[in-house]
Amino acid sequence: MRITIVGCGYVGTALARHWRHDPQVRLTVTCTREERRSQLAPLAERVEVLRAGDGPALRLALQDAEVAVFCLAPTGDRLVSADAYGATYRDSFSALAALVDELPNLRQIVYTGSCSVYGDAGGGWVDESTPAAPRDDHGRVLLESEELLGRCRAPGRRVCVLRLGAIYGPGRELGERFRPLAGSTRPGDGRQHSSWIHRDDVVGAIAAAVNGGWDGLVNLVDDEPLPVADLLDRVLAAGALEPVRWHPAAATGTKPADRRVSNRRLHQLGHRLRHPRVQVPLLKRIDQTLFDALASQSREAPRGRCNHNLHQESDLVQRFLNVLQPGTYVRPHRHQREQPGTGFECFLVLQGAVGLLVLDAAGAVISRQRLEAGGALRGVELAEGQVHTLVALEPDTVLFELKQGPYIPSADKDFLSQFPAEGTPAAEAQERCWRALFEEEENADP
Numbered sequence: 008m009r010i011t012i013v014g015c016g017y018v019g020t021a022l023a024r025h026w027r028h029d030p031q032v033r034l035t036v037t038c039t040r041e042e043r044r045s046q047l048a049p050l051a052e053r054v055e056v057l058r059a060g061d062g063p064a065l066r067l068a069l070q071d072a073e074v075a076v077f078c079l080a081p082t083g084d085r086l087v088s089a090d091a092y093g094a095t096y097r098d099s100f101s102a103l104a105a106l107v108d109e110l111p112n113l114r115q116i117v118y119t120g121s122c123s124v125y126g127d128a129g130g131g132w133v134d135e136s137t138p139a140a141p142r143d144d145h146g147r148v149l150l151e152s153e154e155l156l157g158r159c160r161a162p163g164r165r166v167c168v169l170r171l172g173a174i175y176g177p178g179r180e181l182g183e184r185f186r187p188l189a190g191s192t193r194p195g196d197g198r199q200h201s202s203w204i205h206r207d208d209v210v211g212a213i214a215a216a217v218n219g220g221w222d223g224l225v226n227l228v229d230d231e232p233l234p235v236a237d238l239l240d241r242v243l244a245a246g247a248l249e250p251v252r253w254h255p256a257a258a259t260g261t262k263p264a265d266r267r268v269s270n271r272r273l274h275q276l277g278h279r280l281r282h283p284r285v286q287v288p289l290l291k292r293i294d295q296t297l298f299d300a301l302a303s304q305s306r307e308a309p310r311g312r313c314n315h316n317l318h319q320e321s322d323l324v325q326r327f328l329n330v331l332q333p334g335t336y337v338r339p340h341r342h343q344r345e346q347p348g349t350g351f352e353c354f355l356v357l358q359g360a361v362g363l364l365v366l367d368a369a370g371a372v373i374s375r376q377r378l379e380a381g382g383a384l385r386g387v388e389l390a391e392g393q394v395h396t397l398v399a400l401e402p403d404t405v406l407f408e409l410k411q412g413p414y415i416p417s418a419d420k421d422f423l424s425q426f427p428a429e430g431t432p433a434a435e436a437q438e439r440c441w442r443a444l445f446e447e448e449e450n451a452d453p
C-alpha cells in the first residue's frame with residue numbers, strides 16, 4: 008500500500024517508524040524544512056519538503072498514494088495566531104479539495120484534527136453526533152478544515168477525521184510540561200475537564216483507521232476525561248512538586264470550555280487503547296529543585312533540619328532525604344529491631360558535608376568521619392545497635408537515608424540518656440562541641 012504522511016513532526020515521525028518495517032507499506036513523508044530531510048530519509052522511500060497549501064507540490068507528494076494521512080500543525084510556538092492556523096490547515100485542505108479528483112489512486116484520507124471544535128458543553132458529555140461549536144477563531148479554522156476535507160469524500164474515497172485530545176508521550180511528558188506550574192496560583196477552580204491521548208495511541212488509531220478503512224468522525228481521546236486541577240495535582244505530586252493553588256475570584260472573562268469527550272465510537276470500532284488513562288509519571292525526582300525547596304524549609308525549621316520521605320511510614324523500606332543546617336542537634340541514638348539484621352542505617356551525602364560520630368554505650372567517641380558529597384568518603388552503612396550522632400558541617404546539607412521500616416516512632420530509636428534532650432541550651436552546646444572536632448581537624452596543619 009502506498010501511503011503519504013503530510014506533516015511528519017511528533018506524531019508523523021512515530022507513525023513513519025511504525026510503518027517502516029511493514030513490507031506492505033511504501034511510504035512518502037513530508038516536512039516544511041529542508042534541514043529535516045536527512046532525519047526523515049531513513050524512515051521513508053521518499054521525503055518531500057513542501058507546504059501543503061502549495062497545490063503542485065502537494066499533488067507530487069500524493070500522486071501515487073492510496074492513503075494520505077495529514078498530521079500537519081503549525082511549527083514552532085504552540086500559541087500561534089488563528090491566521091497561522093488558517094495558513095496551515097485551511098490553505099492545505101483548500102489545496103487538497105481543489106486537486107483531489109486528479110488523484111485516482113487515493114481511496115482514503117485520514118486527518119488528525121482536534122476535540123477543540125466541540126467548544127463548551129458545561130461539563131457534559133459530547134460525542135461525534137454533538138454539533139461542533141468552536142469557541143474561538145482557532146477552533147473555527149479547524150472546523151472549516153474538517154468541512155473542506157468532507158468535500159474530498161467521494162464514492163471509493165473515504166475521509167476519516169480523528170478528533171484528538173491533547174497529545175502526551177515520550178519527549179512530551181506531563182511532568183515536564185506541568186513542572187513550571189508547580190507552586191503557582193492560577194485563576195479559576197480548575198474543575199473543567201481535559202481530554203488526553205498518548206502519542207502511541209494516536210499512531211495505533213491511525214494505523215487501525217487505515218487497516219479498517221474508517222470513515223467519518225472518530226474521537227481519539229482516552230477513557231477518562233480529567234478535571235484539570237486533578238490532573239495537575241496527580242502529576243505534580245508524582246514529581247514531588249508543590250501543587251497549584253486555584254483562585255476562583257481571580258477568574259476573568261469567559262469560563263474555560265468544559266466538556267467530557269466520549270470515545271465510545273472508537274471502542275465500537277473495536278479499537279483498544281494501550282493507555283486508556285493518562286499515565287502519571289511514576290518517577291519521584293531527586294534533583295536540585297527539590298534540594299533547594301527542602302533547604303529553605305530546613306532553614307526555617309526550629310530543629311534546623313527537615314525530612315522528605317519517598318516512602319509511606321508503613322513501607323518496609325524507609326527511604327528519605329534529610330536536609331540539615333549547621334547547628335542542628337541529633338541526640339545520640341541507635342536502631343534496635345526485633346528481627347536480626349534489620350537495624351542497619353545507610354547514609355549517602357548528596358550535597359554538603361556531615362560529621363559522623365560513632366559512640367560506645369557510655370557515650371565516648373570511638374570513630375569520627377567526615378562524609379562529603381564529592382569527597383573521599385560519601386556515605387556509610389551503620390550496623391544495628393551502633394550508637395551514633397551527626398553534625399552538619401555545611402549549610403543546606405542533603406543526606407539520603409535508608410533503613411528498615413515500617414516506622415514506629417516509639418520503637419525506631421533508642422537514645423543515650425546521658426546526652427541532653429533536643430531544644431535545650433545543653434544540646435546546643437553539645438552540638439557546637441562536636442562540630443568543633445571536625446572544624447579543628449580541617450584547620451589542623453597537615
Ligand SMILES: NC(=O)c1ccc[n+]([C@@H]2O[C@H](COP(=O)([O-])OP(=O)(O)OC[C@H]3O[C@@H](n4cnc5c(N)ncnc54)[C@H](OP(=O)(O)O)[C@@H]3O)[C@@H](O)[C@H]2O)c1
Pocket residue numbers: 013014015016017018019037038039040043057058059060077078079080081082083094095099119120121122171172173174175
Ligand atoms: N499537539 C497536540 O496536543 C494536538 C492536539 C490535538 C490535535 N493535534 C493534531 O495532531 C497532529 C500532529 O501534531 P504534532 O504534535 O505531531 O505536530 P508537530 O510535531 O508540530 O508536527 C507538525 C508537522 O507539520 C508540518 N507542517 C507545518 N506546517 C505545514 C504546512 N503548511 N504544510 C505541510 N506540513 C506542515 C511540520 O513540518 P516541519 O517538520 O518542517 O516543522 C511538521 O512536520 C496535528 O495535525 C495536530 O493538529 C495535536
